Amino acid sequence: MKVGFIGIGAMGKPMAQNLLKSAKVQLYIYDVNAAAVAELAAQGAIPCRSPRELAEAAAVIIMMLPNAAIVETTLTGEQGLLAGGTAGHTIIDMSSVAAASTHRMAALAQAKGIEYIDAPVSGGVAGAVAGTLTIMVGGEAAAVQAIEPILQMLGQKIYHVGATGAGDSMKVVNNLLLGINMAAVAEALVLGAKSGLKPRVMLDIIKESSGRSYALEAKTEKFILKNNFAAGFAIDLEYKDLDLAMETAKNLDVPLPVGASAQQVFAMAKAKGLGREDISAVIKIWEELTGVQVRE
Ligand code: NAD
Numbered sequence: 466m467k468v469g470f471i472g473i474g475a476m477g478k479p480m481a482q483n484l485l486k487s488a489k490v491q492l493y494i495y496d497v498n499a500a501a502v503a504e505l506a507a508q509g510a511i512p513c514r515s516p517r518e519l520a521e522a523a524a525v526i527i528m529m530l531p532n533a534a535i536v537e538t539t540l541t542g543e544q545g546l547l548a549g550g551t552a553g554h555t556i557i558d559m560s561s562v563a564a565a566s567t568h569r570m571a572a573l574a575q576a577k578g579i580e581y582i583d584a585p586v587s588g589g590v591a592g593a594v595a596g597t598l599t600i601m602v603g604g605e606a607a608a609v610q611a612i613e614p615i616l617q618m619l620g621q622k623i624y625h626v627g628a629t630g631a632g633d634s635m636k637v638v639n640n641l642l643l644g645i646n647m648a649a650v651a652e653a654l655v656l657g658a659k660s661g662l663k664p665r666v667m668l669d670i671i672k673e674s675s676g677r678s679y680a681l682e683a684k685t686e687k688f689i690l691k692n693n694f695a696a697g698f699a700i701d702l703e704y705k706d707l708d709l710a711m712e713t714a715k716n717l718d719v720p721l722p723v724g725a726s727a728q729q730v731f732a733m734a735k736a737k738g739l740g741r742e743d744i745s746a747v748i749k750i751w752e753e754l755t756g757v758q759v760r761e
Contacts, residue, residue, distance in 0.1 A: 468615060469493040469523030471516060471539060471546075472560070473501035475696060476586070477529035479593040480559075480619050485509055487618055493523045516542070520549030525612060528558045532705055533566035540570050552578025555612055559600075559619075561585045561640065561702070563709050564630030565716075567603070571629045580608040583629060585636035586620060589683065589698055597621040601639075603632035637713055640706035641724050643744075646680035647703070648730040651748035654689070658757040664690055665761065680744075688745035690761040697743030704731040704740075 466489050470481045473496040484490045485508055492510045495518075496502050506512045513519035516539050520526060526546060530536050536558055540546050546556060556574055558567065558581070571581035582604035592598045598620035602609050609625050616623050626635045653676070657667045668685045671677055688694060707728040714721045730747055739746045752758050 466525070466615075467491050467493065467523040469495070469513070469519040469526035470510075470529070471495045471519065471526065472529035472531075473498065473505055474529065474531070475590050475698075476593045478505065479590065480527075480529060480598075481505055481510065482508065483593075483596045483618050484615070490615075490618070493519050495519045515544035515549075516540075516546045517544040517549035520546045520551075520554065524554050525615060526550070526554065526556050527615075528556070528560055530558075530560045531702065532560070533562035536560055536562055537566065537570065540573065547573060547577060547579070550574070550577065550579045555580040555582065555608060557582045557584050557612060557615075559584045559586055561636050561706055561709070562633055563637070563712060564603075564633040567630045567633050580605070580611075581629065582608060582612065583632040584616060585632055587636070587639055588620070591683075593619075600624070601626050601632040601635040603627055603629050603634075605629070634713070637706065637709045640703065641710040641721070641727075643680060644703050644707045644710075644727040644731060645723055646678040647684065647744050648727040648747055650678065650680045650684065651730075651745070652751055654685070654759045655748065655751035655755055655757060658759045659755050664759045684743070684745035685759075688743050689748055689759055692760050694739075694742040694746040694749075696741060697745070699741050700731055700734045700744055700746060701740040703744045704728070704735055707731055 468484055468490050473481055485492050493513050494505050494510045495513045495516055502512045567583045574581040584600050584602045586598040586600050588598040599622045600616050600620040602625045626632050671681055710724055733750050734747045
């Protein structure tokens with residue numbers, strides 16, 4: 466089976482490597498980062514010079530790109546996927562983007578007889594490496610069923626949420642909560658540290674108490690306590706996801722006061738130059754304000 470993969474980044478690299486492990490998959494890759502392409506080519510992937518060339522080679526194409534603007538040029542550019550893809554092909558966009566953008570891209574693809582599926586993921590780089598991602602799928606049932614064996618190489622929990630764009634909507638809801646929880650963990654741990662509590666004690670107790678969350682469990686031990694803020698999941702990307710939530714909420718007339726505060730926390734972190742660091746680095750804002758650090 467010939468599969469194409471575009472976007473060999475923090476998530477895309479381990480996902481592509483999981484596909485490479487399958488004897489059934491011949492993997493074609495494209496990324497603007499030549500070093501990322503070279504690394505996977507050395508492991509058996511076949512590099513392509515453009516999305517168009519990749520679409521000419523592979524019938525199923527996965528994208529794992531930073532944002533909707535990049536997804537849109539990857540599809541519609543002169544050397545884009547739609548210039549190379551033919552009827553019967555399937556494009557799976559696993560990036561976190563707005564449902565509205567997916568609807569536009571799906572209409573363009575479908576006009577050429579190409580299936581278009583949104584399948585954003587949760588579970589972070591650790592889940593991508595382990596092949597245990599949660600995958601939220603939107604699209605027509607038969608097309609989704611046809612690509613399920615590929616999704617099973619990448620994730621453990623695969624949910625067909627609904628029609629095109631439903632996977633994206635689900636991901637926006639999840640990442641609204643992630644952003645809120647991450648900002649909440651940061652301010653609460655700094656309050657505890659300033660009160661004289663040991664970070665390790667706070668983590669052990671909250672993990673067993675009603676204040677626990679994924680943001681606490683996944684980010685405190687490995688990132689905050691270890692003073693290791695290499696992304697992970699970059700602040701720039703979570704800011705984008707909070708932006709998607711705010712845009713969706715505006716269109717649907719839903720107030721998001723807590724989400725808006727969280728988004729401003731991520732805006733502050735970006736303004737401090739922390740955009741490429743992991744989302745747990747938002748704690749540095751409070752650490753600088755209060756003069757305490759939450760470290761092992
Ligand atoms: P990343 O920035 O590490 O990787 C993005 C990759 O896309 C890079 O290799 C980059 O070179 C490549 N790229 C950029 N522009 C390109 C173009 N025009 N053509 C081809 N390649 C291009 O990002 P990531 O953390 O891997 O995230 C990818 C997507 O997955 C985002 O939409 C993000 O919101 C989502 N996501 C990330 C995580 C996480 O924990 N990192 C978790 C779930 C979902």
